[in-house]
Amino acid sequence: MNMKPNMMGAPLSKQALMNQINEASFAIDEVLLFLDTHPNDMAALDYYRNAVSVRRQAMDIYQSQFGPLMADGVYGNRWNWINDPWPWEGGC
Amino acid sequence: MWRYEKKLQYPVNIKEPNAKLAKYIISQYGGPDGEINASLRYLSQRYTMPHGMQKAVLTDIGTEELAHMEMIAAIVHQLTRGLSAEELEAQGFAPYYIDHTAAIWPQAAGGVPLNANQFQSKGDPITDLFENLAAEQKARTTYDNILRVVSDPDVCDPIRFLRKREIIHFQRFGEALRDLQDKLDSRNFYAFNPSFDKKPAAPKAF
Numbered sequence: 001m002n003m004k005p006n007m008m009g010a011p012l013s014k015q016a017l018m019n020q021i022n023e024a025s026f027a028i029d030e031v032l033l034f035l036d037t038h039p040n041d042m043a044a045l046d047y048y049r050n051a052v053s054v055r056r057q058a059m060d061i062y063q064s065q066f067g068p069l070m071a072d073g074v075y076g077n078r079w080n081w082i083n084d085p086w087p088w089e090g091g092c
Numbered sequence: 093m094w095r096y097e098k099k100l101q102y103p104v105n106i107k108e109p110n111a112k113l114a115k116y117i118i119s120q121y122g123g124p125d126g127e128i129n130a131s132l133r134y135l136s137q138r139y140t141m142p143h144g145m146q147k148a149v150l151t152d153i154g155t156e157e158l159a160h161m162e163m164i165a166a167i168v169h170q171l172t173r174g175l176s177a178e179e180l181e182a183q184g185f186a187p188y189y190i191d192h193t194a195a196i197w198p199q200a201a202g203g204v205p206l207n208a209n210q211f212q213s214k215g216d217p218i219t220d221l222f223e224n225l226a227a228e229q230k231a232r233t234t235y236d237n238i239l240r241v242v243s244d245p246d247v248c249d250p251i252r253f254l255r256k257r258e259i260i261h262f263q264r265f266g267e268a269l270r271d272l273q274d275k276l277d278s279r280n281f282y283a284f285n286p287s288f289d290k291k292p293a294a295p296k297a298f
Contacts, residue, residue, distance in 0.1 A: 025093075070095075071152065081148055082144035082145050082147070082148040083144055084143075084144050084147075086138075086144075086147050086151075087093070088139055
């Protein structure tokens with residue numbers, strides 16, 4: 001899995017950013033469980049840190065450009081948290 | 093998708109265990125007007141809400157109810173923590189203790205288990221929002237009843253916080269209902285389902 005933060009180069013599309021968020025988020029979900037039962041595994045901790053950093057950066061870019069994914073991710077001057085579509089409607 | 097925050101929404105720090113109170117307060121975990129039922133009700137209803145405002149209110153209140161469920165569990169846990177079987181029995185907790193020791197299990201104060209028949213998800217947003225207004229008032233009444241029999245300030249404090257949230261949720265549901273009604277066809281508010289029927293039936297000639 002390509003888990004490098006996108007520090008330079010062309011800006012990612014909405015879909016590419018969402019893919020990056022989904023990949024990094026699931027990587028965290030997965031390594032979280034592993035670390036719960038292997039809290040001293042340094043390689044897993046490195047993997048966790050990398051995934052967290054990719055997720056943070058991608059979430060920040062996505063939410064500032066395309067709208068909030070979490071309730072504390074509204075960046076603009078309008079409350080767009082209530083905007084359609086919702087996840088169960090085929091939105092992100 | 094949900095993520096867990098390793099903190100309570102409002103602190104719970106009870107110094108004196110009291111299993112008798114735990115037996116009452118568990119009702120707001122798994123009772124008919126408890127926080128689990130509230131959360132499941134709102135998070136289930138949101139799929140058939142027609143507009144973003146109502147979807148957001150149900151999502152956000154349904155999410156907050158998960159945090160309230162955790163607070164109630166923390167209160168019950170702290171009220172039963174460290175008690176012996178003899179103490180639990182002396183404080184009227186034996187029937188619960190026999191089945192669940194000092195674990196958290198969703199039941200009403202009278203022992204009736206959590207049951208989805210205690211709430212509706214009807215698929216009609218007017219119907220559902222009216223149910224939610226009633227649900228918030230029922231939960232507030234339960235907290236009022238609890239506060240009448242609790243004197244420990246460590247217990248009263250988080251219960252008072254939860255009671256206040258019921259009032260706020262009632263207000264927001266009322267606003268969400270009013271917004272929805274404003275968007276309906278004024279010919280007919282109640283005789284059609286705005287999430288299911290394409291348009292209201294034309295008035296019939298009698």
